[in-house]
Amino acid sequence: MPHTVLVVEDEPHIVDSLSFLMKRAGFEVFIARDGDAALRMVESRPPDLMLLDIMLPRRDGFDVLKTVRSNQAWRDMRIILLTAKGRDVDRLKGMELGADDFVTKPFSTKDVVRLVRQHLGVEEKLA
């Protein structure tokens, strides 16, 4: 069973690139384009890891993060935040709320993939 990754992002092109990268890394990818959709997905099929953008329509990333972390059932879910503002406060706030890691846009694709693998405990397959 491949690991499942939920990409929560409202920018279509970034969703495109992330889902391409995750699929190539061998994960099963789900997509949510706003915070509410993300929570619905988490409830129906909790992923192993979530790539969570902070600036989201309807319900922002911090809110999603808080909700997920408040539920013991999803305790093991890895969450990596995507931030574009590049402010330390956002990163600190995210880590305090229980994110496992963060990635700053514009990110290096290799770094994102490596981080996801690392958090899922998957060794990089030499292509």
Add this chain to the structure above:
Amino acid sequence: MMLVDWIIILSSICYLLLLFAIAYIADKRAERGAGITSHPYVYALSLGVYCTSWTFYGSVGRAASSGLDFLPIYIGPTLVFVLWWLVVKKIIRITKAHRITSIADFISSRYGKSTPLSVLVTFIAVVGIVPYISLQLKAVATSFNVLKQYPEVIAPLNSPPIATVADTAFWVALVLAIFAILFGTRHIDNSEHHDGVVVAIAFESVVKLFAFLAVGIFVTFGIYDGFGDLFAEAAKQPELMQLMTFQKEGAYTTWVTLTTLSMVAAVCLPRQFQVIAVENVNEPELRKGVWFFPLYLLAINIFVLPIALGGLLQFPDGDVNADTFILTLPMAHGQEILALLVFLGGLSAATSMVIVATIALSTMVCNDLVMPVLLRLKWLGLRERSDFTGVLLFVRRSSIILILLFGYAYFRFLGESDALVTIGLISFAAVFQFAPAMLGGMFWKGGNRKGALTGLSLGFAVWAYTLLLPAFAKSGLLPITFIAAGPLGIDFLRPYELFGLKGLDHLTHALFWTTVCNVGAYVFISLYTKHSALERVQGALFVDVYRYADQGPRSQIWQGSASVEDLFNLLVRFLGRARADRSFSGYFRDRGLERRRVKMADSDLVNFTERLLAGAIGAASARVMISSVVKGEIVRIEEVMKILDETSQVIEYSQNLEQKSQELETTTRQLRAANERLQELDRLKDDFLSTVSHELRTPLTSIRSFSEILNDHPDLEEKEKSRFLGIIVTESVRLTRLINQVLDLAKIEAGQMEWIVEDIDVPQIVENSLDTMSAILSEREVGLDVNFASDLPLIKGDRDRLMQVIVNLLSNAVKFCRDEQGWVSVSVYSQAEEVVITVTDNGKGIPWSAREYIFEKFHQTREGLTDKPHGTGLGLSISRQIVKYFGGRLELVESSTTGSTFGVFLPLSLPVSIDKAGE
């Protein structure tokens, strides 16, 4: 030896010459700086001027008729000197501090150096004292006429017929006038010190006491065997017993009245004020001598009752006037030397009173009545006169003669009717009118000029009505019915029973009404009228004299400039060259200055000069003279105080303060608001930067991701490669647009946008905009509906910027219109003074609540658009700023679930500022 006329006259002249010699020697000593007036006993004895011929002859007369009633006249002064610290000392201190020359000067100084007040006081003093002086004339004349009958004793119970003594009295008046002039006005002194006079008066006090005691001892121990024998003899006669007790009805009231009157008189009588305060040289030393004066009074009164009883026993028939007992008793017993001594004692009592009183009155008449008037009469040219000493001396000498002539006239026409004591008490009651203004002024700061003037005037009027006019009536100058029936028969106004007040003796009655009117008016008017600043200052200086004593009178600060020479010349005119020279040299020496080098006088010297002048001509006149030589603005401390003191000013001041504090509060509020605004701006800038950063990072993220993907995955299919490259291009365009718009916004907000203003045809611009959009419109299959009104006017504007606005609106419309069968409608028309462009789409609409929100920077409606590429979030914001710049509006006009309409409203004429900039 017979006591013939010439012997009496000769001995009198000898006595007066002796007196003059004493005065002359004392003056010379004083000039050498070895004056003896500062000796406590000399001072205390000089206070004995209180005991006039009234005391000398009248006390016995009073005792013979009313028993102990003679005593209050002496209890009063005794009480005053017991209260030394409270009253007398303060008077002396004030007098010295302000260089006061008379009681008129004192009162007028206290109430702001008021000339009307000093004139009034002088007038009252002269009118009040004239009867007193006439009393002295009468006493001397009468005693002379009694004495020259020796060995016969002829002293009728009623005063001798005027005709028999009138000539004598006239000569007495003349001689006394000459002596007063010789003593008192030999020169003009800046402090009104008359050392010679004081010593002579002290000597006279000794003489009259000696004479009185001599007779007393002769009667008690010569005729009788001591007090016991005398009183035992008297006790045999019931009517004499009555004299030694208070059996008469109303005796207590009379006592209180007399004591009160004499307390005031002891201080307020012009001659008393003169010796107590003006002639006083050395205040602290003299405290020692204070007890001596009451002792003197006691001594001179010891034998009053024995002599009275002796007289009554000696002349039981009542055909000898009791006022003459002291003279007639020795005469009856053939003691001619003693009788002559008594006459000389009486003469000394009379001369001391007349000399001091006329000196005091002439000073007042000159300084407070005549000079202020003369100085104001410009046509007299007195101000320009170089030497004033002559004028001053002339005025004073004339007034002495006049006063004595008045005294003579009073005696000639009125003196017959009343006994000595009654005449004296009329004077006391007149002088009593000074008490409220004077004592009030010393202890109550609230008293003011109007109060003092009104009180004095009313008190004086009532005095004249209740005491003086009845005296006139008694002597036949007014119809006698005036007393019994009142003027014109109005009972209510009977002078001895005014307003129906009955049951009091005449004096108590008068004292009651004068006090009610005087004190009432003084207090009431003082309380309810305005005080000038000068009155306040003088009030404070008088009442708090001990506090200010060391500083001297500082009530005025002359700020004008005066040359030393002008001031000096002024002094020379009033004091003579020698005195002026001495004063100025002393002044400069004390301050270690060289007189030749100082040309301009400072305020200190001006004050110094004013005080010296005040000593010579009174405060009011000195003020006038000084202001004539001090040039420029005269700013006085009282004026400064006025500014601070006037209630209105204070209110204005506090209002100013209040306003200032309100302004401060406003400023603080504004500052706080500005600060909050700055913080808000700072936060906004922070937010803006963070948002811009976010917005820039987003396309950049896509570009970088797909570039890396393309780079890392050479195995991608061609189709996918080209899609990824397409994304990179799209995002690059977005990034470029974003950068341009951010720069535009920054420029507009900083006012650095370059505008090209020209005449523009709006439909043309919309047409051009649609042209640039045609590709995307057809690509997305969006229908277009265009509706232009005809004959639209040209407007001024920036073609490119307006196109930017319309393109932005069109692209939004295209972006948000329905995916299927989407259409966009554009219309241009004019309404009122505007040209309107509307852009409508058939999308899902914008929530009405967000209609303003959408114009904010970086606001993007993301709902339902997740699959569409995002805008920059700056388009509407920039568009609105552009339209606003041309004085127009960009608004969401209409919005529903079936679409929304944006409207651009452009004014036909540009705002003035841009119009000018465009030319």
